[in-house]
Amino acid sequence: xxxxxxxxxxxxxxxxxxxxxxxxxxxxxxxxxxxxxxxxxxxxxxxxxxxxxxxxxxxxxxxxxxxxxxxxxxxxxxxxxxxxxxxxxxxxxxxxxxxxxxxxxxxxxxxxxxxxxxxxxxxxxxxxxxxxxxxxxxxxxxxxxxxxxxxxxxxxxxxxxxxxxxxxxxxxxxxxxxxxxxxxxxxxxxxxxxxxxxxxxxxxxxxxxxxxxxxxxxxxxxxxxxxxxxxxxxxxxxxxxxxxxxxxxxxxxxxxxxxxxxxxxxxxxxxxxxxxxxxxxxxxxxxxxxxxxxxxxxxxxxxxxxxxxxxxxxxxxxxxxxxxxxxxxxxxxxxxxxxxxxxxxxxxxxxxxxxxxxxxxxxxxxxxxxxxxxxxxxxxxxxxxxxxxxxxxxxxxxxxxxxxxxxxxxxxxxxxxxxxxxxxx
Numbered sequence: 001x002x003x004x005x006x007x008x009x010x011x012x013x014x015x016x017x018x019x020x021x022x023x024x025x026x027x028x029x030x031x032x033x034x035x036x037x038x039x040x041x042x043x044x045x046x047x048x049x050x051x052x053x054x055x056x057x058x059x060x061x062x063x064x065x066x067x068x069x070x071x072x073x074x075x076x077x078x079x080x081x082x083x084x085x086x087x088x089x090x091x092x093x094x095x096x097x098x099x100x101x102x103x104x105x106x107x108x109x110x111x112x113x114x115x116x117x118x119x120x121x122x123x124x125x126x127x128x129x130x131x132x133x134x135x136x137x138x139x140x141x142x143x144x145x146x147x148x149x150x151x152x153x154x155x156x157x158x159x160x161x162x163x164x165x166x167x168x169x170x171x172x173x174x175x176x177x178x179x180x181x182x183x184x185x186x187x188x189x190x191x192x193x194x195x196x197x198x199x200x201x202x203x204x205x206x207x208x209x210x211x212x213x214x215x216x217x218x219x220x221x222x223x224x225x226x227x228x229x230x231x232x233x234x235x236x237x238x239x240x241x242x243x244x245x246x247x248x249x250x251x252x253x254x255x256x257x258x259x260x261x262x263x264x265x266x267x268x269x270x271x272x273x274x275x276x277x278x279x280x281x282x283x284x285x286x287x288x289x290x291x292x293x294x295x296x297x298x299x300x301x302x303x304x305x306x307x308x309x310x311x312x313x314x315x316x317x318x319x320x321x322x323x324x325x326x327x328x329x330x331x332x333x334x335x336x337x338x339x340x341x342x343x344x345x346x347x348x349x350x351x352x353x354x355x356x357x358x359x360x361x362x363x364x365x366x367x368x369x370x371x372x373x374x375x376x377x378x379x380x381x382x383x384x385x386x387x388x389x390x391x392x393x394x395x396x397x398x399x400x401x402x403x404x405x406x407x408x409x410x411x412x413x414x415x416x417x418x419x420x421x422x423x424x425x
Contacts, residue, residue, distance in 0.1 A: 028054035030090050032062050034097040035080065035119065036070070036108060040132050042116045043099065044108025046070075054090040056082055056404070057158035062095065064153075070103035076157050078130035078400070080119055085403050096120075098132060125398040128208070129162035129175045142166060142173035142212050145203040159393065159401035161328060170215045171202055176328040177209070179396045181250045184211035186327040189305070193242045197235055198323055206249070216325060218318030224346075229354050231322050232315050233342070234361040236307070240335045241365035244304035251331040253388060254303055255293045255381055261388040262286050265409060270391065273410040281417045285380075288425050292377045296334065299374035301362060306331055310338035311345040333385070335362075336374040340382045376423055383416035 030053070034046040046069060051061040059076040066074040077096045084091030096119060113119075120132070128134050139152050143166070150168035157163075162175045174183055184204035190197055203212035221228050253261075265271065266282055274282060307314075308329030316323050339358045343351050355375070362371040390408040397405075 031092045033094045044110040073100040075135035123398040159397040174211045180328040181330045183327040193239045216316040221312040221315040224312040233357045237361035240304045244302040270409045296377040300369040306333040310341045336378040380420045383412045387412035
């Protein structure tokens, strides 16, 4: 979701990508229209151009083009508009872009925009890095720690995070939303139990929700080999078993919270988006939730730190060392959530190894547990956890950014209904 790579990761239960610079391949593009300002003063619009990654939040190609065209460094502050609401990527997007200085003459169309005052008007839910000078403040903090080495490269900006690489410093600066975790803070806790499972922390500012992390060498493990699956899964389970009960500065979303969360969703805009038949099915599932949660509890696993976006795109390996990145989606919850996320992501032929490794690791860490009992109920509950998570996003982001997640809670409820039917609940 809030990953340190060049692909977005929208959901704890849907297969989507997530320090790294590579991601799963795609040939799609997006058409970018950049509204450029110096501070908050509107300078003009850049001629529309194609960026080589379709995800709206991925902006490295956008800033690279703009830097060359304008002759000054730029940062994308935020999404102003996107056309492809149903797809969630590609199509025409409009960004507010801040230039570091006066651009090259004759490049911009300076025609005044009547909507500019509305574009720069403050909003109480705006992310700090989407404000004027927001990305530069993050860079200034980071370079105060590692030094002003080379040009920073902005890889991502959206309602969940802003990610900027400092290539010559071998570091990544990341800011996260008020409702997310702070990567560096979570990693510091994880390092107490496995100091090699996550990137090194170079700096953290909890009040600003800023993290500065060392670059993790290697590549993203989009197609993990068996050794990687076994290594990452078993080490992560060992940490989860050890860290359970620790005092962590992360959100909480427990299976026992889901009945109330589902009631809230069905009483609001999610319920309005469901058909009458779907709403009836959702209420039937709600009535069965206590039994499903009781079945999950019978596995005997503790609530603990959950990564929240545990798929192999958030693993990195240089062939010897393997680490997990993108910790901003972490929360206290049920550990089977991470396995289900992984299983939903992996090709079918690789799923048995992940499950076997996870079950064996938990039986080693907690011999009295029966991890297999958690798998069936979690196949349903993960979608309800996803719906609740997406609604938390929507409740805490400004209107223009809702396009990233608008339909996701409803789609997760539908997935929960379908999975419950398949599972025999």
